[in-house]
Amino acid sequence: MNTLTRDQNVPAEGTVTPQKEFADQRQVYYVTPPADVESTENAYIVRAEMPGVDKANLEITVDKGELAIVGRRHIEPPPGEPVYLEIRRADFRRVYELDPAVDTTKITAHIDQGILTLTLPKAEAVKPRRITVD
Amino acid sequence: MNIIRYQRVPQHELSVAFDRFANLREEFDRVFDTSFGSVFRPLGSLNRWNPAVDVYQNKDQYTVHAELPGLKKEEIELSLNGDTLTISGERKQETTSEEGSGTERFFGKFQRSVILPVPVNAEKVNATYKDGILTVVLPKAEEAKPKQIPVSVN
Numbered sequence: 174m175n176t177l178t179r180d181q182n183v184p185a186e187g188t189v190t191p192q193k194e195f196a197d198q199r200q201v202y203y204v205t206p207p208a209d210v211e212s213t214e215n216a217y218i219v220r221a222e223m224p225g226v227d228k229a230n231l232e233i234t235v236d237k238g239e240l241a242i243v244g245r246r247h248i249e250p251p252p253g254e255p256v257y258l259e260i261r262r263a264d265f266r267r268v269y270e271l272d273p274a275v276d277t278t279k280i281t282a283h284i285d286q287g288i289l290t291l292t293l294p295k296a297e298a299v300k301p302r303r304i305t306v307d
Numbered sequence: 308m309n310i311i312r313y314q315r316v317p318q319h320e321l322s323v324a325f326d327r328f329a330n331l332r333e334e335f336d337r338v339f340d341t342s343f344g345s346v347f348r349p350l351g352s353l354n355r356w357n358p359a360v361d362v363y364q365n366k367d368q369y370t371v372h373a374e375l376p377g378l379k380k381e382e383i384e385l386s387l388n389g390d391t392l393t394i395s396g397e398r399k400q401e402t403t404s405e406e407g408s409g410t411e412r413f414f415g416k417f418q419r420s421v422i423l424p425v426p427v428n429a430e431k432v433n434a435t436y437k438d439g440i441l442t443v444v445l446p447k448a449e450e451a452k453p454k455q456i457p458v459s460v461n
Contacts, residue, residue, distance in 0.1 A: 222377065224375070225439065252370070254365070254367070258361050286438065
């Protein structure tokens with residue numbers, strides 16, 4: 174059941190269906206941010222490294238049991254010409270399959286100095302339910 | 308690329324080799340759309356954080372960007388020793404639990420040096436840290452700036 178830690182390895186980078194605002198572009202390139210997942214008694218805590226991303230450029234969605242994190246980078250290019258470049262320009266994207274025990278209405282997120290912290294509370298023990306037939 | 312000295316000091320050669328490994332890891336990440344940090348982790352000496360750095364220049368200044376997510380301003384150390392700018396510090400793990408919570412992120416000490424080809428004015432170096440990106444602006448020393456020398460042709 175502990176599926177939160179499982180990454181959805183699809184789709185491969187570069188073949189992601191373009192988002193609406195990029196609909197005119199063929200492909201959207203993303204970088205996978207390094208992230209660690211901690212599982213406590215009450216919640217999963219995901220910490221992802223997304224330098225250059227602020228609150229306004231973060232998009233977190235839960236859909237069909239998948240948690241998707243997209244961070245858009247906006248690093249102001251400094252004056253002059255590049256001499257040496259290592260920092261990648263692409264935006265960040267990472268998708269997790271959610272543990273069904275996660276209460277998706279109570280997910281909280283905050284980003285501080287490029288570290289996104291997501292807290293995904295585990296719901297109270299899933300109670301057996303009676304389904305009435307009409 | 309001439310800003311990074313790769314000859315002379317054997318230790319630095321090693322560091323370049325490590326950087327290549329880090330790049331290789333990024334390539335793997337890119338191809339497979341996942342992070343292979345945990346795969347490369349057992350490589351011992353590679354088990355260190357090597358923050359990515361960009362260097363820009365114009366006629367007045369150098370600008371260095373470094374990706375340093377998750378630090379506090381006070382935890383970043385900057386030093387300028389002759390022509391070498393060194394960024395160093397230590398990143399502490401946020402987690403409180405003893406159990407290893409993950410294996411992709413790097414913690415601990417890091418150090419990165421950039422060799423500047425022309426002298427800079429150490430007094431006027433300015434650094435800012437925002438969204439996990441460190442920006443260091445190093446104005447070139449007056450004597451290092453290009454000068455126009457008018458030549459009259461008779």
